Structures are given as structure tokens and as C-alpha cells.
Amino acid sequence: MTDQRWPAALAEARLHVVSGKGGTGKTTLAAALALALAAGGRRTLLVEVEGRQGIAQVFDTPPLPYAEQRIAVAPDGGEVRGLSVDAEAALLEYLEMFYNLGLAGRTLRRMGAIEFATTLAPGLRDVLLSGKVKECVGRTVGEDRRGGRRVPLYDAVVLDAPPTGRIVKFLDVTKAMGSLARTGPIHTQSEGVVELLHSSRTAIHLVTQLEDLPVQETLDTVDELVEAGLPTGAVLINRIRPSRLPATALTGAATGAGLGSGLRSGLEAAGLFLKDEEVDGLVSETVEHAERVQIESAVRSRLNAAGLPQLELPELTEGVDLGGVYELAELLREQGVR
Amino acid sequence: MTADRADARAGRPRHLDLDGLLADRDTKVLVCCGSGGVGKTTTAAALALRAAEQGRRVVVLTIDPARRLAQSLGLEELDNEPRTVPGALRNTADRGDGELQAMMLDMRRTFDEMVSGHTTPDRAQAIFDNPFYQTISTSFSGTQEYMAMEKLGQLSSTGLWDLIVVDTPPSRSALDFLDAPQRLSSFLDGRMIRLLSAPARAGGSALRKIVGSTFNLFAKAVSTILGGQMLADASAFVQAFDTLFGGFQERANATYQLLRAPGTSFVVVAAPEPDALREASYFVERLSSERMPLAGLVLNRTHPVHSTLSGARAREGAETLESARGDELAAAVLRLHADRVETAERERRVLGRFTRAHPGVPIIDVPAMSTDVHDLDGLREIGRRLAS
Structure with a gap:
């Protein structure tokens, strides 16, 4: 059976970029995806690049340093490591690698010289961040016991990327490089980044909610990604709330029609003899619910027109805690994520 | 009070x-x-x-x-x-x-x-x-x-x-x-760009003594990464800006004071x-x-919930109707009320954390x-x- 929600092409991607409009649950779903992809004895890396310490908050750990460390154990064995990439630290790492600055690097940082260099060319920050991500994707380790070949350290890398407003600019490394020197170590590595980001080893997923603005932003971003030649992945529809009303009652309910005396007798049959204002309150909640369901179905058909694979995640009424992230990861697995 | x-x-x-x-x-x-x-x-x-x-x-x-x-x-x-x-x-x-x-x-x-x-x-x-x-x-x-x-x-x-x-x-x-204007100001104040574009001529500054020749090495590295032209442009820009900068800084401070x-x-x-x-x-x-x-x-x-009916009673009512194959619409109305009570309770809990830390802050809910x-x-x- 082919599962269109997570086609084979996505299962082969090594770098999963997760973006979305602010407030849609991008970080939470990036974390759930990293867990889902690690299930069954695999190892994934969850990376953030905006210094928000969102990963630490989701996994309830102390703030992450600029070092990969284990943050969660995945179902059926497997582990997720976390990394908070910081442009200044990445630049220092480069300088030390290529220019042997030694301890002076720290002094430079204290002086503000490193921050200055990364703000001088806004593209440089993005190049440094995506460069580090690429290095993690490509890193190999040890020796395969059977073949003696080196194997990738991470089965998949999940990037909690900047929100949709900035994502194309962030990933369009070629453009950013235009403002930088045409030679040198960072330039060389960036060519590799461009190659990775434009290849089928990368999938860019967009988190959305069934509301007008997030869906519009998602559709706009899909167009921008396609135009920039960047590979789109799945749309992750987050916080889906169940539609409680029978389909036949929906249209009427949105206007409040058909919710009068019939409802009262229905409630009485359930042993609920309510005051008028209690029934009125239930009616107004139902009208709101019906209006929302109608809007959701309208924006959903706009989303369907984009023709991307879709994954669906419900709203967790308890709110999202660590247990909630595992629950979402399990739901992703059930929809074919592997 | x-x-x-x-x-x-x-x-x-x-x-x-x-x-x-x-x-x-x-x-x-x-x-x-x-x-x-x-x-x-x-x-x-x-x-x-x-x-x-x-x-x-x-x-x-x-x-x-x-x-x-x-x-x-x-x-x-x-x-x-x-x-x-x-x-x-x-x-x-x-x-x-x-x-x-x-x-x-x-x-x-x-x-x-x-x-x-x-x-x-x-x-x-x-x-x-x-x-x-x-x-x-x-x-x-x-x-x-x-x-x-x-x-x-x-x-x-x-x-x-x-x-x-x-x-x-x-x-x-x-x-x-609140922070960004300060960041831009310190960026434009020119000290660092002068050091980077001409570290040797920046004078025997204390900064240079601290890091010695490392800074030269750093300047060279940065110039390799960014390209000499960009550093030159940045340097020309900051120099041209120098004359304006006092005015800018004063203005930014005045606006900050306005806040x-x-x-x-x-x-x-x-x-x-x-x-x-x-x-x-x-x-x-x-x-x-x-x-x-x-x-x-x-x-x-x-x-917020619009009806005082408790979530538990709504859920019980819905179950009664569902098991008796009773009124489908009434059951749905009760289910969604129970959902809504749960959501409202979660929102209260989340807000509760804020109000415990900041009990004096006035709040308005906007449904x-x-x-x-x-x-x-x-x-x-x-x-x-x-x-x-």
C-alpha cells in the first residue's frame, strides 16, 4: 500500500526542515518528527538556529549548549540528540579550524568582534547556520561492522527552521553567498550546502492550522519554495479540533437555526433540565463551533489544491507537555512517518 | 485597592x-x-x-x-x-x-x-x-x-x-x-569597523594590546570570508556615517526616553x-x-464557556444520549461543550502561571x-x- 501522507521520497530524505507561521506549533512538531524518525533504534538530531532554546523547553531540559547532546529516548529504542546552533559560535569554530586562533577566539567574542563580523553581512549568519546543519547531515562515524564502511552518524536531521516569513531567504544560500567573498573555506562549504538543500535529500515541511492566515502563508511559501527550486515536503496540519456536529446539522447550526426547542427536548432526554440561559449558552457555543468547522473546510480545500502530502495532528486539549510530544510522534508514525 | x-x-x-x-x-x-x-x-x-x-x-x-x-x-x-x-x-x-x-x-x-x-x-x-x-x-x-x-x-x-x-x-x-536599536547603534559607532579595515592604524589601543597580532589574523580571516570589497564598502559607509552618528544616537536616545x-x-x-x-x-x-x-x-x-453546565455533566448527558441512540444533535452540542470546558480550563491554568508570577498586572480576556x-x-x- 502506498501511503500518500508520507511518500517514499520523504522517507529517504536525510534533512527535514520544519517551518510554519509563528504560533502554529512549529517547534513542537519538529520535536515530534525527530522522535518519530528516531523510533525503532535510529538516531536523529534536532537542531534549532534562532537561539530561542525552544528544544530545551519542549523536552524540559536545561538550555542546550553549542554541542550535540542526547535529549530524548525514542519509542522502541533510538535516540534524539539536540543542538542549538549559534552563528557566532559557528564562525569561531571556522576561524579556529582554518586560522588556528587558539584561545584568542574567546577574547574576540568578548570584544564583540565576532558578533560584528556576523552582522556585517546578514547573509553570513544564515550561511554559517545552514553550513553547520549540513556538516551534521554529512558527518559519518566509526566503521560499519560488516562492510567496514563509514556510516552517517545521524539517520536524519530535523531542523526547527525560521518561520515562513523568513524561511526562503534563510534557505536561499546562493543568494546570501552573492554578498560574500567568492573564495575561502566558507564559500567552498556553502556550495555543498546549496547542493544539499536543492536535492532530494532535503524535504521542507510546513506547519499550519486550519485558519485563513496560516493557510494563506503556507500556500504563499510553497510558491516561493518552488520558485527558488527548493524541495517541498509535507504540510503538517496542526491542532485539528474534532467536528462534533452531524454533517446534516452543520449548515443550520451555523445560523443558529434548528437549535431551539428540539435541542431542549434532546437535553431533557439526557436528564438535563437546564435554565434558559444555560441552553442559550450552549446554542451560542454551537453556532461558533459550526462557523469554525465551515471555515476549516473552506481553507482545507484551498490547502488540498496545493497537492502536497498532508499529515494531521489533533489539538491536545491537555496542552502540549513532553507526554504530548510523544503522543504527536506516535500519531506521525501511524501516518507513515519513518 | x-x-x-x-x-x-x-x-x-x-x-x-x-x-x-x-x-x-x-x-x-x-x-x-x-x-x-x-x-x-x-x-x-x-x-x-x-x-x-x-x-x-x-x-x-x-x-x-x-x-x-x-x-x-x-x-x-x-x-x-x-x-x-x-x-x-x-x-x-x-x-x-x-x-x-x-x-x-x-x-x-x-x-x-x-x-x-x-x-x-x-x-x-x-x-x-x-x-x-x-x-x-x-x-x-x-x-x-x-x-x-x-x-x-x-x-x-x-x-x-x-x-x-x-x-x-x-x-x-x-x-x-527594546534591544534592537541599541544593537544597531553599537554596530554603527565605527570602532569595530575601523579595527577591522585598518587594524594596524587603529593606534596603540588597549584592545589591540590585549589580543596582539591575533586581531590582525582575525581581520584577515574576516576579510577572506566577507571579501575585501565588502569591508571597504562597510568602512566607507561607517566613515560617512560618523558625522551623522552623534545626531542619530541623540535621536534614538530621545525616542527611547519617550517610551x-x-x-x-x-x-x-x-x-x-x-x-x-x-x-x-x-x-x-x-x-x-x-x-x-x-x-x-x-x-x-x-x-470562554458560555454555559454554566459542568463539563462532567455534559459528558454524562452525551453518553446517555449516545447509548440510547437519542437525539444526535443534542449529544453533539453536549460533547462540544465538554471540549470547550476543557480548553477553557487549560487556558486558565496557563494564565494562572503568569498571574502567580505577576499578580499586579491587569488583564483583559479577548474571546x-x-x-x-x-x-x-x-x-x-x-x-x-x-x-x-
Whole structure:
């Protein structure tokens, strides 16, 4: 059976970029995806690049340093490591690698010289961040016991990327490089980044909610990604709330029609003899619910027109805690994520 | 005061009276802040409209409004100047001299005007022609915030309006609005660029002694990465800027002071989600340490229950009906009420964490609208909810 929600092409991607409009649950779903992809004895890396310490908050750990460390154990064995990439630290790492600055690097940082260099060319920050991500994707380790070949350290890398407003600019490394020197170590590595980001080893997923603005932003971003030649992945529809009303009652309910005396007798049959204002309150909640369901179905058909694979995640009424992230990861697995 | 204490003991936050704030003629500037995606722009526009309807002369400075909200404010033209919002006051002919104007920040143009205002046309042109200026005026990470403050300063100095409502840039953190201008200032102050572009000639500075020849090595490395041309452009830019810089710095400081002046109030907007409220919490602490006046918190898009029926009874009722194959609609109504009670309880819990940390902060709940706001009637409805 082919599962269109997570086609084979996505299962082969090594770098999963997760973006979305602010407030849609991008970080939470990036974390759930990293867990889902690690299930069954695999190892994934969850990376953030905006210094928000969102990963630490989701996994309830102390703030992450600029070092990969284990943050969660995945179902059926497997582990997720976390990394908070910081442009200044990445630049220092480069300088030390290529220019042997030694301890002076720290002094430079204290002086503000490193921050200055990364703000001088806004593209440089993005190049440094995506460069580090690429290095993690490509890193190999040890020796395969059977073949003696080196194997990738991470089965998949999940990037909690900047929100949709900035994502194309962030990933369009070629453009950013235009403002930088045409030679040198960072330039060389960036060519590799461009190659990775434009290849089928990368999938860019967009988190959305069934509301007008997030869906519009998602559709706009899909167009921008396609135009920039960047590979789109799945749309992750987050916080889906169940539609409680029978389909036949929906249209009427949105206007409040058909919710009068019939409802009262229905409630009485359930042993609920309510005051008028209690029934009125239930009616107004139902009208709101019906209006929302109608809007959701309208924006959903706009989303369907984009023709991307879709994954669906419900709203967790308890709110999202660590247990909630595992629950979402399990739901992703059930929809074919592997 | 006693009532407030009683509220605090009962775990009830104080009520934020926005109508009172808008009606108070001493309120001159209202800054709406919060993390991205919480409805800041809509809140700012709704407050501005409501104040105008109450007879105030208002301008609202929006940063990056969604397309349809911009349209509803008549903001299709981008000329970096306030324009009267068409149709805003049609129902209020009897309310006196109220007025609503709106504008969308054009940061490049604001930057250009600031440069032109501080130097001769020739020098200004030299700055505009520098390729590095293009970068700094359009994509430097603090420029938008800096220019929002600059524009606020300009609007305020004209004295044309008696209330200015400011939306803040959609940063990842609400604190960026307060920090970014400082970042841009220290970037432009020229010390570092002089060191980088000509470390040998920067004089026997203490800095150079500390790091010795390492700095030269660093400058070389940076120049390898960025390219010599970029450093040269940046250096020329900063030198040309040097003459303006005193004026800029003074101006930025004056605007920062405006944020502290009596007459300025901050409204923090947050959604009832842990992340948004955590950000709001940082911002409230920061305002207090900067001695900037916080009016209160707008808890935006809440889902209050409309019926006092308990969640448990609703669920039981639904089960009874479902097992008896009774009225399907009534069962559905009860189910969705039970969902709603759960959501409302979660939102109370999330808010509870905020109010325990900041018991003195007045709060207003703004129930979510089931449709998106994209016209003046929608803004009026939001305004009504903000003031209830």
C-alpha cells in the first residue's frame, strides 16, 4: 500500500526542515518528527538556529549548549540528540579550524568582534547556520561492522527552521553567498550546502492550522519554495479540533437555526433540565463551533489544491507537555512517518 | 485597592480597563507588543479605531499587517505617511473631532529621510550610493525596530495627533523591540569597523594590546570570508556615517526616553499558550526594570464557556444520549461543550502561571472570533471585546 501522507521520497530524505507561521506549533512538531524518525533504534538530531532554546523547553531540559547532546529516548529504542546552533559560535569554530586562533577566539567574542563580523553581512549568519546543519547531515562515524564502511552518524536531521516569513531567504544560500567573498573555506562549504538543500535529500515541511492566515502563508511559501527550486515536503496540519456536529446539522447550526426547542427536548432526554440561559449558552457555543468547522473546510480545500502530502495532528486539549510530544510522534508514525 | 487584593487572594487577576486608558487624554502613546502570531497588529488597529470613535485624534503605526487588514485600513498605498482611514468614523458624526489615520512603516524610506535630515544633500547621496547602505537599510536584523522607534519619534514630534498607537515588528521575541536599536547603534559607532579595515592604524589601543597580532589574523580571516570589497564598502559607509552618528544616537536616545515618558503605556498581547505567555512574562519584567509603564496584558483569542453546565455533566448527558441512540444533535452540542470546558480550563491554568508570577498586572480576556478580522466592522467588534 502506498501511503500518500508520507511518500517514499520523504522517507529517504536525510534533512527535514520544519517551518510554519509563528504560533502554529512549529517547534513542537519538529520535536515530534525527530522522535518519530528516531523510533525503532535510529538516531536523529534536532537542531534549532534562532537561539530561542525552544528544544530545551519542549523536552524540559536545561538550555542546550553549542554541542550535540542526547535529549530524548525514542519509542522502541533510538535516540534524539539536540543542538542549538549559534552563528557566532559557528564562525569561531571556522576561524579556529582554518586560522588556528587558539584561545584568542574567546577574547574576540568578548570584544564583540565576532558578533560584528556576523552582522556585517546578514547573509553570513544564515550561511554559517545552514553550513553547520549540513556538516551534521554529512558527518559519518566509526566503521560499519560488516562492510567496514563509514556510516552517517545521524539517520536524519530535523531542523526547527525560521518561520515562513523568513524561511526562503534563510534557505536561499546562493543568494546570501552573492554578498560574500567568492573564495575561502566558507564559500567552498556553502556550495555543498546549496547542493544539499536543492536535492532530494532535503524535504521542507510546513506547519499550519486550519485558519485563513496560516493557510494563506503556507500556500504563499510553497510558491516561493518552488520558485527558488527548493524541495517541498509535507504540510503538517496542526491542532485539528474534532467536528462534533452531524454533517446534516452543520449548515443550520451555523445560523443558529434548528437549535431551539428540539435541542431542549434532546437535553431533557439526557436528564438535563437546564435554565434558559444555560441552553442559550450552549446554542451560542454551537453556532461558533459550526462557523469554525465551515471555515476549516473552506481553507482545507484551498490547502488540498496545493497537492502536497498532508499529515494531521489533533489539538491536545491537555496542552502540549513532553507526554504530548510523544503522543504527536506516535500519531506521525501511524501516518507513515519513518 | 482592597478589591484588587481580594481579587489577588482569590487568584483573580485585576481587570484591564482599556476604555479608561483610551479616554484618558493623558495617554499619548500606546505601544502594543508581544511575540509573533498573537494578534498585535489587529489589537493595535482595533484600539486606535475605538479611541477615534471616542473623539480622539489617533494615528496607528502598523509594521507588517496582513493584506486584508491593511486593505481595511486603506493602506494600499505605501508612502510612509499617515492617511485617513476611509469610512472609519461614519457612525460617529455626533462624537466631535475624532479622527483615525493609519500608516504602514516603510523602513527603507524612513532610514533615507533620517539620513537626509542630518546632512547635506551631497553627503546623503554618497551614503545612499554605498552598496553597504542597501544591506543595512533593508535587511539588518535591528533596522525594522530602530525605524519603528524613529517613526514614532517623528509622529510624536509633529503634535498632529493626541494619541499614537504603535504596533511592534513581528520579532521572534518581544524584547527585540527594546534591544534592537541599541544593537544597531553599537554596530554603527565605527570602532569595530575601523579595527577591522585598518587594524594596524587603529593606534596603540588597549584592545589591540590585549589580543596582539591575533586581531590582525582575525581581520584577515574576516576579510577572506566577507571579501575585501565588502569591508571597504562597510568602512566607507561607517566613515560617512560618523558625522551623522552623534545626531542619530541623540535621536534614538530621545525616542527611547519617550517610551519612558508619562503618557506612554505598553499593552502586552499574548495568546493563552505557554510560549506566548512566557514571552509576555519576560517582557513585563523588562518593562519594570526599565521603568516603562505597563498598562496590562491582553490575553487574546480565548475560548470562554458560555454555559454554566459542568463539563462532567455534559459528558454524562452525551453518553446517555449516545447509548440510547437519542437525539444526535443534542449529544453533539453536549460533547462540544465538554471540549470547550476543557480548553477553557487549560487556558486558565496557563494564565494562572503568569498571574502567580505577576499578580499586579491587569488583564483583559479577548474571546476568539470564529472568523478572521478583515474589515472595520470586525475591528469594531474586537474593540468592543477589548473594552468589555
